[in-house]
Amino acid sequence: MTTFVIAQGGGPTAVINQTLAGAVLEIRKRHKGARVLGARFGVRGIRDGDYVDLSAVPEDELRLVAATPSAALGSTRDKPDAAYCAQVLAGLRKEGADAFIYIGGNDTSGTQEILAEASGGSIAFVHAPKTIDNDLVENDHTPGFISAADFVAGAFLSVDLDFRALPGVYVGIVMGRNAGFLTAASAAWRLDDESGPHLVYVPERAFSVPRFIDDVRATLDRHKRCIVAVSEGVTTADGKPLVESLVSPDRLERDAHGNLKLSGGDLGMAFEQALRDGLPGKRARVDTLGYMPRGNVATISPVDAAEAFQAGSYAVDLAARGGGSVALQFDGEKTVMRRVPLGDVAGKTRHMPDDFLEPKANRLSRKGMAYLERLVPKKFKVGKPFV
Amino acid sequence: MTTFVIAQGGGPTAVINQTLAGAVLEIRKRHKGARVLGARFGVRGIRDGDYVDLSAVPEDELRLVAATPSAALGSTRDKPDAAYCAQVLAGLRKEGADAFIYIGGNDTSGTQEILAEASGGSIAFVHAPKTIDNDLVENDHTPGFISAADFVAGAFLSVDLDFRALPGVYVGIVMGRNAGFLTAASAAWRLDDESGPHLVYVPERAFSVPRFIDDVRATLDRHKRCIVAVSEGVTTADGKPLVESLVSPDRLERDAHGNLKLSGGDLGMAFEQALRDGLPGKRARVDTLGYMPRGNVATISPVDAAEAFQAGSYAVDLAARGGGSVALQFDGEKTVMRRVPLGDVAGKTRHMPDDFLEPKANRLSRKGMAYLERLVPKKFKVGKPFV
Numbered sequence: 001m002t003t004f005v006i007a008q009g010g011g012p013t014a015v016i017n018q019t020l021a022g023a024v025l026e027i028r029k030r031h032k033g034a035r036v037l038g039a040r041f042g043v044r045g046i047r048d049g050d051y052v053d054l055s056a057v058p059e060d061e062l063r064l065v066a067a068t069p070s071a072a073l074g075s076t077r078d079k080p081d082a083a084y085c086a087q088v089l090a091g092l093r094k095e096g097a098d099a100f101i102y103i104g105g106n107d108t109s110g111t112q113e114i115l116a117e118a119s120g121g122s123i124a125f126v127h128a129p130k131t132i133d134n135d136l137v138e139n140d141h142t143p144g145f146i147s148a149a150d151f152v153a154g155a156f157l158s159v160d161l162d163f164r165a166l167p168g169v170y171v172g173i174v175m176g177r178n179a180g181f182l183t184a185a186s187a188a189w190r191l192d193d194e195s196g197p198h199l200v201y202v203p204e205r206a207f208s209v210p211r212f213i214d215d216v217r218a219t220l221d222r223h224k225r226c227i228v229a230v231s232e233g234v235t236t237a238d239g240k241p242l243v244e245s246l247v248s249p250d251r252l253e254r255d256a257h258g259n260l261k262l263s264g265g266d267l268g269m270a271f272e273q274a275l276r277d278g279l280p281g282k283r284a285r286v287d288t289l290g291y292m293p294r295g296n297v298a299t300i301s302p303v304d305a306a307e308a309f310q311a312g313s314y315a316v317d318l319a320a321r322g323g324g325s326v327a328l329q330f331d332g333e334k335t336v337m338r339r340v341p342l343g344d345v346a347g348k349t350r351h352m353p354d355d356f357l358e359p360k361a362n363r364l365s366r367k368g369m370a371y372l373e374r375l376v377p378k379k380f381k382v383g384k385p386f387v
Numbered sequence: 388m389t390t391f392v393i394a395q396g397g398g399p400t401a402v403i404n405q406t407l408a409g410a411v412l413e414i415r416k417r418h419k420g421a422r423v424l425g426a427r428f429g430v431r432g433i434r435d436g437d438y439v440d441l442s443a444v445p446e447d448e449l450r451l452v453a454a455t456p457s458a459a460l461g462s463t464r465d466k467p468d469a470a471y472c473a474q475v476l477a478g479l480r481k482e483g484a485d486a487f488i489y490i491g492g493n494d495t496s497g498t499q500e501i502l503a504e505a506s507g508g509s510i511a512f513v514h515a516p517k518t519i520d521n522d523l524v525e526n527d528h529t530p531g532f533i534s535a536a537d538f539v540a541g542a543f544l545s546v547d548l549d550f551r552a553l554p555g556v557y558v559g560i561v562m563g564r565n566a567g568f569l570t571a572a573s574a575a576w577r578l579d580d581e582s583g584p585h586l587v588y589v590p591e592r593a594f595s596v597p598r599f600i601d602d603v604r605a606t607l608d609r610h611k612r613c614i615v616a617v618s619e620g621v622t623t624a625d626g627k628p629l630v631e632s633l634v635s636p637d638r639l640e641r642d643a644h645g646n647l648k649l650s651g652g653d654l655g656m657a658f659e660q661a662l663r664d665g666l667p668g669k670r671a672r673v674d675t676l677g678y679m680p681r682g683n684v685a686t687i688s689p690v691d692a693a694e695a696f697q698a699g700s701y702a703v704d705l706a707a708r709g710g711g712s713v714a715l716q717f718d719g720e721k722t723v724m725r726r727v728p729l730g731d732v733a734g735k736t737r738h739m740p741d742d743f744l745e746p747k748a749n750r751l752s753r754k755g756m757a758y759l760e761r762l763v764p765k766k767f768k769v770g771k772p773f774v
Contacts, residue, residue, distance in 0.1 A: 012549050012552045014545075040774050052773040064768065064769070065770035065773075067770070069548050070545070070548035070772070071552035071772075072773050072774070073772075074553075074774035077553065154683060154684045158401075158456050158679075158683045158684045158685075161456050161682060162457045162678055165399045165460075165461050165462040268655055268656070285677065285678065287677030287678055288675055289679065290673075291546050291549055292545075294545075297541045297545045298766075379685075380684045380685070381451065381454070382454065382455040382684065383453075383459070385457070386439040386459050387459070
């Protein structure tokens with residue numbers, strides 16, 4: 001193999017450049033003299049012939065970029081249709097690409113599957129996983145999740161301590177369209193059983209505003225404060241995103257994949273309104289964590305970084321084997337890289353298992369906590385406040 | 388001196404417990420056998436006789452609490468009137484207090500001044516500073532600011548990298564009622580002159596929505612992305628908080644000090660609306676950082692922690708000297724602790740100097756950057772993206 005094309009798609013993570021560096025350095029090792037082209041802004045760069053030549057970038061420079069959050073090649077939310085795909089394939093052929101490694105999530109693996117089918121087998125299409133949402137099937141967890149989870153765990157530990165000092169209700173809205181893993185990570189570093197988050201709402205369980213108010217009231221009665229973690233993608237019983245029930249239709253915004261824009265002020269304001277109406281006069285604060293956890297330089301996990309790098313190396317292995325998707329699986333002791341067919345991952349969403357929450361309460365179950373304790377172990381030693 | 392009372396007031400910080408521990412350990416060193424009472428929830432604990440006896444808490448336990456964000460004794464926003472003050476004084480006398488050390492910001496120092504005047508001099512009243520807002524006069528900077536600033540600097544570096552990959556407009560709303568220091572810290576770790584935050588809006592300069600939209604448009608034309616840091620307390624030309632112009636009066640909320648609740652979904656939503664109207668169709672995201680920077684366990688600065696501890700020790704020195712306010716000043720080389728009269732700090736607000744911003748643009752000036760470089764030096768080495 002003499003020519004590789006690499007790109008990054010979807011929402012960036014704190015360690016997505018580790019995967020890029022892992023792939024480039026593995027290519028150098030296994031395919032001496034091969035050309036490595038980084039496409040700018042995902043498949044758009046291939047379509048437009050916009051590349052950065054990574055073949056000769058010095059290793060120390062690559063390692064520095066690897067330690068840098070977000071997608072160094074740029075990213076895209078483009079969802080290629082048949083015509084766009086034909087342009088991308090033409091672009092890959094023009095460069096004489098033997099393999100195309102695309103680092104991304106669900107939508108990105110879907111793009112790779114379509115391209116692989118359209119190409120007729122002359123090019124190896126590899127998907128290397130990344131997503132803070134942790135929502136790829138066939139994976140125990142995904143590169144990018146642990147770093148984002150570290151942020152969320154630390155943020156909620158800290159906010160819980162803040163609200164011990166100045167009691168009230170706190171709602172933190174966390175990214176997570178279809179899967180609640182990142183929101184559940186808010187509970188990973190709880191100080192003790194009395195600590196927040198006291199309520200965790202994920203997209204996998206129907207959300208009801210009256211039930212929410214009841215839950216908050218009961219928590220306040222018991223703990224004097226109530227810390228709530230909510231996924232931006234929580235849905236009402238009719239299966240619609242909560243934001244769709246609360247926000248007027250002319251303000252809703254969708255991307256090329258049909259994904260509704262979920263976070264931001266609208267949802268935050270809707271929660272504030274619900275708390276004002278349901279618990280009048282009660283101190284309540286709502287934050288949209290939004291982009292804070294996604295690629296935060298302050299909470300890059302060394303484990304996450306190492307796994308992301310390894311996923312990049314392994315992607316080069318899959319290129320030599322004709323393509324596929326890199327999956328991070330758990331063998332009962334450690335994380336291992338395995339090959340799965342693109343079609344097994346593409347377009348599918350892994351949900352947080354329902355038994356990660358208690359059956360009748362919005363709290364993490366033992367099983368859910370065990371998963372978090374394995375992946376998001378405590379990083380800071382803190383003492384117990386005097387109140 | 389045989390009996391000390393200590394309390395914490397106002398918004399917690401990441402290092403406010405360092406000041407508590409610094410004071411307790413200094414009392415043990417200088418006043419062997421003295422009783423140290425920690426009042427729960429600020430002056431309210433003194434009024435209600437609600438104390439935790441800190442005299443015998445083991446040093447290792449105190450040091451662990453010191454490393455824990457938020458106020459371990461609890462805090463309060465109560466603003467004592469004459470009757471409340473009389474109750475607090477009675478409470479202090481009942482315990483035979485020789486000194487009352489109150490750790491807090493503007494409002495807290497105001498409370499100490501009132502108590503000192505009412506007491507007639509029989510008790511030493513000491514104010515030990517803390518505030519992430521950095522808005523205490525007589526101080527070069529305040530304990531709590533550097534840790535919060537580290538969070539904000541890292542968050543905006545990270546978001547700028549994110550929006551390089553997926554271009555658009557980002558607005559991050561940062562705590563800061565009257566002073567723009569924390570919002571300005573968003574610029575501390577800028578990668579280069581092209582990097583965000585491209586626009587910084589602070590309470591010290593009048594905010595205009597049309598001007599804001601023009602600024603954003605011009606930045607997009609130049610950089611394809613626009614990262615904005617806004618203080619929650621920005622005011623319009625008539626001197627009113629922006630949130631007051633944008634949000635209907637029945638939703639505005641004030642605390643006992645008359646402080647308007649500034650952050651949260653309402654202001655975020657108002658910015659989203661302004662961007663939708665002013666730049667229709669443009670990708671724009673708004674986050675309220677809210678409580679994230681205030682006492683975040685992940686970004687506790689060792690320098691901040693050490694200074695906060697030292698401020699606690701020094702407060703004990705001031706108790707022996709009859710009281711006063713601890714001020715962190717800069718002698719041209721290093722931070723030094725000095726005594727200033729309570730009345731010099733109480734009820735006053737230190738604003739960010741206007742020349743920390745460029746005269747005609749919402750960007751940090753050289754002078755502003757020099758201040759940040761001294762206090763908030765870069766903590767992470769990152770590489771330059773390929774886009």
